[in-house]
Amino acid sequence: MPRKIVTDQLRSYPAAKADIPELANVKHVFVKAAARVNNRAENSHQPTRERERRMRGFRAPKRTQAFLSSFGPIRQHFALKRHLLRASLYRKQLTARFAAWHRFTELAQNPSPV
Missing domain, CATH: 1.20.5 (Single alpha-helices involved in coiled-coils or other helix-helix interfaces)
Structure with a gap:
């Protein structure tokens, strides 16, 4: 159960929250929406995010890191x-x-x- 919900100032959020009884006692915090704040589309183009996306088939983080540490220099050779x-x-x-x-x-x- 979340302690608080942080959203921008879109008016449909309180209405949606009111429809869910479990969220009745959860504090709702409004923040002013700023351009590109927490924008996944922007962050997805960062090199580490691209590598994560390519390696999402790996289940163990250690195995992923082991592969990426050797794969990176090889890829750079051909890129x-x-x-x-x-x-x-x-x-x-x-x-x-x-x-x-x-x-x-x-x-x-x-x-x-x-």
Whole structure:
């Protein structure tokens, strides 16, 4: 049961609250609505929110963090600033990065004997 309800000054909130008997004794606090206060649409574009959204299939926070700590640098390797490059240059850079990735993973899977 909430101790208080905080809403903006929309007049339909008290009417809706009155329809629910369980909320009769809950304090209702009105705050002045300000632009972009607690705006989930704004916050959803923050990098951590984007990563959370992509990783919502994970159930354990530790497992999510372990994955993200290794996934972040790998993603950065392939995330080119596409809007700043010509198509031909983008293709060349992406091809070079994939070639480097294949060389790296091949070395990691088949280390040469010393």
